Amino acid sequence: MLFHEKIKELDSDIYKDYQVLCGIEEEFLIINKNGRLAKVADEIMVKSAEILEKDQKFLSSLQVKIRGLDAEPSPSQIEYVTLPLPPTSLEQAVKEGRKLLTEAAKQLGVKILTQSLHPIQSDPNPISGTHINVSVQRKGNLMTPEEMRVVYNYLWDYLPEIIGISANSYVYRGNWNNIASNRCANSTVLKSNGFAFIQIPENRPALIPMRYYGRMRYKLKIGFEEDEFSKKVITNNRGDRLVDITPRGPFTNISDDNDELPSRNRIEIRVIDVQYDNDDLLDLAYLCCISAIHAIELQSIGEITQDPYHTTNLENAIANGTKSVFRRFNGTSESLETSISRWIEETKRFQDYLGIKIKNLPDRKLKIDKSQQELSIDYQTRKIEKLRQQGKTYVLIELVEPRIVNDRRGNRYKITAGTQVRGTLEARYDFAYDDLDGMVTNFNGIRVVNNLVVQNLRIPLRENDRILRGQSESESLIDRLFGDFFF
Numbered sequence: 001m002l003f004h005e006k007i008k009e010l011d012s013d014i015y016k017d018y019q020v021l022c023g024i025e026e027e028f029l030i031i032n033k034n035g036r037l038a039k040v041a042d043e044i045m046v047k048s049a050e051i052l053e054k055d056q057k058f059l060s061s062l063q064v065k066i067r068g069l070d071a072e073p074s075p076s077q078i079e080y081v082t083l084p085l086p087p088t089s090l091e092q093a094v095k096e097g098r099k100l101l102t103e104a105a106k107q108l109g110v111k112i113l114t115q116s117l118h119p120i121q122s123d124p125n126p127i128s129g130t131h132i133n134v135s136v137q138r139k140g141n142l143m144t145p146e147e148m149r150v151v152y153n154y155l156w157d158y159l160p161e162i163i164g165i166s167a168n169s170y171v172y173r174g175n176w177n178n179i180a181s182n183r184c185a186n187s188t189v190l191k192s193n194g195f196a197f198i199q200i201p202e203n204r205p206a207l208i209p210m211r212y213y214g215r216m217r218y219k220l221k222i223g224f225e226e227d228e229f230s231k232k233v234i235t236n237n238r239g240d241r242l243v244d245i246t247p248r249g250p251f252t253n254i255s256d257d258n259d260e261l262p263s264r265n266r267i268e269i270r271v272i273d274v275q276y277d278n279d280d281l282l283d284l285a286y287l288c289c290i291s292a293i294h295a296i297e298l299q300s301i302g303e304i305t306q307d308p309y310h311t312t313n314l315e316n317a318i319a320n321g322t323k324s325v326f327r328r329f330n331g332t333s334e335s336l337e338t339s340i341s342r343w344i345e346e347t348k349r350f351q352d353y354l355g356i357k358i359k360n361l362p363d364r365k366l367k368i369d370k371s372q373q374e375l376s377i378d379y380q381t382r383k384i385e386k387l388r389q390q391g392k393t394y395v396l397i398e399l400v401e402p403r404i405v406n407d408r409r410g411n412r413y414k415i416t417a418g419t420q421v422r423g424t425l426e427a428r429y430d431f432a433y434d435d436l437d438g439m440v441t442n443f444n445g446i447r448v449v450n451n452l453v454v455q456n457l458r459i460p461l462r463e464n465d466r467i468l469r470g471q472s473e474s475e476s477l478i479d480r481l482f483g484d485f486f487f
Contacts, residue, residue, distance in 0.1 A: 001294070001346060002328075002339075003157040006302040014300050015293045020136045020354060021084040022289050023067075023266070024094060024281070027128035028101065028274065029113040030076050031440060035431025037121045038110045039075035047104040062100065065093035069101075074126035084135065084266070087289045088355045094278055102438035113440045114276030116183040119171040119375055120429050120446065124186035128274055130166075132285050133248070135266040136292040143265040145198060145231040145251045147296060152196045152233065152247050152267050153304045154295035155288065158343065159245055159271065160313035160326060164336045165361065166272045166284055167321035168371035174446065176374040180321025183273055189242035190271060192314060195306045196247060199232040244271045244314075267292070276441045277370060283361045287343070290350035322366055337362050372442055381450045381461050388425040388450065392470035396422050397452055400464045407456050415459065420468065423454040 032038040048069055052059040067081040080097035082090070098112070105112050116128050136151060137143040155162075167181035179185050205222055232253055235246060239253040249257050249265035257264070269288060275281040298304060307313065309327040317324045317336075324336040340362040351357055379385050387395070403415045415421070428451060432444040451458040471479070 001154070001298055001304070002342070003154075003305045003307050004298050004302055005305055008301050010297065010301050013297075015297045015350065015353065017138050018136050018293060018296055019139050020087060020134065020289045020292055021266075022087055022090060022135075022285055023082050023084045023133040024090065024097075024285055025070075025079055025081045025131040025133070026094070026097065026274065026281075027072060027077060027079040027130070029115070029118055029122075029126060029128050030078060030105065030110050031113050031118070031431075032110050034429075035433055035440070035443065036429060037074075037076040037118055037126070040108055040110055041071055041075045041078040043108055044078055044101065044104045044110075045069055045071070047107050048100050051100065051103055051107075058096075058100075061092075062096055065089060066097050066100075072126070072128075077126050077128060079128075084133070086354075087286060090285055091278070091282055094281060098278075098439065106438050111435065111438055111440050114274050115372060115440075115443075116169040116181075116273040117172060119372070119431075119443055120174050123173060124182075124188070127183050127187055129183060129270060130272040130274055130281065130284075132269045132272065132288050133266045134269075134285075134288045134292050136296060137265075142262045143249075145233050145265075146299075148233045148247045148249070148251065148265055148267065149196045149198055150299040150304060151292045151295045152235065152245070153306070154291055154298070155267060155269060156193070156195060156245055157304070157307045157310070158291065159269075160310070160317040160324065161336060161339055161343065162269060162284065162287075163271050163314065164317035164321055164324040165340060165365060166275065166280075167317065168273045168275075170321075171372050171375060171443075174375070174377065179319055180323075180371075181271075181273055181318045184244070184271055184318045191240065191243045192311065193235045193240070193243040193245055195310075196233055196235045199234045199253075201230060201232070242270075245269050276436070276439060277360070279359045280365060280370070283358045283365070286351070286354075286356045286358050287347075287361065289354055289356070290347040291343075293350045293353070294347045321371070322369075337366055370441075375443055376445045378445065378447045380448060381463050381465070383463070384425065384450045384461055384465070384467065385427060385448055387467060387470050388427060391472040393425045393473065394476040395425055395452070395470045396420060396468040397461065398466040398468055399459070399461075400466060401462060403459055405457050405459050413457070421452060421454060421459065423452040423459070426451050426453050426458070 030038045030040055065082055067083050070079050070081055082093045085093055101112050135143045163181055169181050169183040170176055172182035184190055233247045233251055234253055239255055241254045241256055246268050248268050250260050250262055272284060313326040322336055326334050328334050398420045402417045405413050428449045430447040433440045434442045450461045452461055
């Protein structure tokens with residue numbers, strides 16, 4: 001391994017005493033038939049329950065693979081979460097988790113978007129991603145703090161490679177801005193975490209803050225038992241959980257994990273953009289699994305070291321994705337392809353041990369570009385949309401041609417040519433996209449139509465309508481407060 005100091009020779013195949021479990025959380029955005037975000041996560045939950053009630057065979061299969069569906073902060077977001085599984089069970093779990101979501105979505109007339117960002121409506125939220133959780137333990141034992149530290153540091157060193165090979169959120173706020181993972185670049189909860197170390201508690205009384213019946217209280221710890229499980233794996237002093245990669249479980253300083261069972265000890269990788277190809281996702285999960293085994297073996301003959309250029313390489317991967325070039329020792333550099341190829345070659349023998357096979361990395365993944373391409377945008381009212389993007393949303397417009405509009409109750413109204421109308425600008429986006437069995441893979445183009453919102457009416461605007469005046473929300477508020485009314 002590139003980041004390893006060897007001290008002695010390997011006496012035996014120590015890795016054969018270990019087993020690996022892996023869990024996957026896939027978050028998805030939900031869109032309607034026009035490609036806009038649809039706030040129907042709760043409805044998908046209900047529909048999924050109905051599907052499983054009617055299909056006991058499907059339910060029985062899911063019960064040994066999927067923990068459940070979870071809600072996300074945005075009602076246009078949903079995720080499935082697998083159980084901790086042997087690597088050989090991951091492929092079927094991913095297929096069935098996605099199948100449940102797409103079938104429920106289809107019955108509701110919506111679709112599942114396999115991208116981390118909506119090309120227009122993520123600003124930066126909502127953002128979706130994929131989390132991979134991996135644990136490795138000696139057969140019949142728990143994953144110890146020392147094993148957590150070793151596996152974490154191994155994957156921490158290779159985090160730039162993981163980002164580079166999975167980055168595909170190129171479009172942000174409608175623009176192609178030459179950043180491969182806008183999700184990582186703009187997320188407020190993917191802060192960069194540090195290299196892990198082991199903290200051994202001092203043998204003295206300690207006050208430990210805790211929440212008890214909704215109040216912050218203390219408990220007094222008198223001392224500790226000197227064993228492996230009295231140690232803590234520390235990656236940041238604040239105990240932050242919402243970071244790019246983190247150890248999880250009660251043997252960390254993450255307060256959210258204090259009450260978890262030790263069997264939940266694991267390493268969580270959170271930087272992966274949503275992959276719409278099952279094999280691409282599974283390759284990443286398998287790579288994390290075989291790396292966990294490799295880390296245990298390497299630790300038995302030496303020490304995993306810290307990449308001194310980690311931050312630089314991380315930034316490079318976020319910006320350049322598969323075209324990343326990483327800084328190495330002695331002033332040298334290395335392409336992502338070269339680094340991934342060496343990584344897979346070093347861990348190749350562990351694929352057979354775990355009964356898995358990496359399919360697309362690195363060659364096929366790098367040759368077939370599956371990322372979202374730059375979008376063509378068809379503005380129906382370019383001047384008006386430019387005004388709206390400048391924040392001038394409160395407008396007075398003269399309609400050059402007559403319009404027929406409907407209110408929410410279906411009542412029709414005719415607006416004659418030359419009418420001057422006051423209202424608020426909005427944009428409606430219609431998207432062309434590729435649909436593969438209910439999962440939207442790529443957007444092909446955007447059609448932007450501006451409306452003028454007046455009470456409960458939406459008046460479609462045209463290119464030749466005349467803008468008489470436009471103000472921002474703050475300008476309009478100042479006018480209203482100080483008497484110089486906008487209209």
